[in-house]
Amino acid sequence: MTNLHHPRLSGLGRNPAASEGVLVRLAAHRAGRHGMSMRRGPVTDAVVEALLEHDDGDVMTTLRAEQISPAMRRRIATHPNPAIRDARADFIHHLVEFGTTVVLRDLEEIYGQPLASLVAAPDPKLRAAIAGSWYDRPAEVQTVLLADPDPEVRAAATQHKQPGVPAEWRDRCLADPAVRANVAWYVPLTWDQFTELMRTGDEDIQRAVAANPHLTADMVAQLLDIEDPLVRVAVAQSRHVDDATRDRLYALVEARRADGDIDAKVALSWSFTEPDWMREAPLDERLSYLDSPHTVFRRVLAGSRDLPEEAWLRLDNDPELSVRRTAARRPDAPPDVLERLVRAHGDVFHHRPLLVEHPNFPRHTLRTFVDEPTPNVRYVALQDPELPVPALQELAAAEEPFLRRGVARHPNITDALLDRLLSDPDPNVADDAAANPALRPARMNRILTEADL
Incomplete structure (x- = not known):
């Protein structure tokens, strides 16, 4: 994150081109150390020594073992200040305590054991962290976690459909209050299991069951009269309902959304459920949804790869x-389809790969996006690494800080x-400018001198 009072120092701290000498000087300032905490790649012994001289443990929290030499790891492990000596371990322990997803190698590094051994650790919080973070764990490890005496561990082990619940464990899991809502949305259900789950009357369980992709037509029929909007939308997406029923269910939820019902709004706008069964359906069946009045069906259809040209x-x-x-x-x-779409609406920069990275996108047109009136479309021009300087100058004068930030990060600046x-009134822009590897060493040193470093 940017240091709001000293953004040039925090940006310089994460600049991949900053020399050892720059980083050593920067270590004397809190903002510089803050930026250095976000660095990737190796950190030299001299820089670590400087951090140890000035740091209160913040950078040590984020420095991974592979970033520093064995000698420096030993130096930190025996440091007289516990705020430094224990910073990394305390950070990982806090993540475990609060149930946050943890990088697996960090768990092995801090606890000093392989994952397979940590599954049997005395601390249930640690076992839950393993269950919640080790997505590709072997079947035998999953079995151990499903049998764990702590409900939080069992819940973490069943949160995702992978690695799944073995058939011989389904009855036990579906009877377990700690995990049955998790399991009910993805395991194949027998009629008796379905009936028992619905008999609970639990809202979360009903929602999970309604989203289960393995339901039979008879099971879906039993859900039609439940008024919960999330259940109605899930049922409407089932392959076992006809068009008229689907339209009726959506209309009922739409009416509740119009009345301000928050569950209806979530079901229609924020729910992640989709008719996934369509992806494996025969082409003719999928094409029957080309005229569906419900966007989600057309969107899933658009994810196909074998549709006819029309x-x-x-x-x-x-x-x-x-x-x-x-x-x-x-x-x-x-x-032309790709260019027209991006030119009209910009790109979605949190969804990779970008549309402008599509092999068929006419990248020679990127620089022309500078002339578009919409700021988020103009931003797309910055995806051209050789964007001409006049275009960069124009974008750097934009009102919108996100455009200036894009220029500050650009390789052709x-x-x-x-x-x-570097003197932009928005601290995020100044931070990005200081982090640009194109920044010359002489300018880096001037920033340090101006900060009395």
């Missing part, structure tokens, strides 16, 4: 942006532009 033409012009974006991710999406953005 279907792609329809999906590329769908009224819903999410459908058009999904269709554009097919391997043979036409260049000039010294003059960097210098200007």
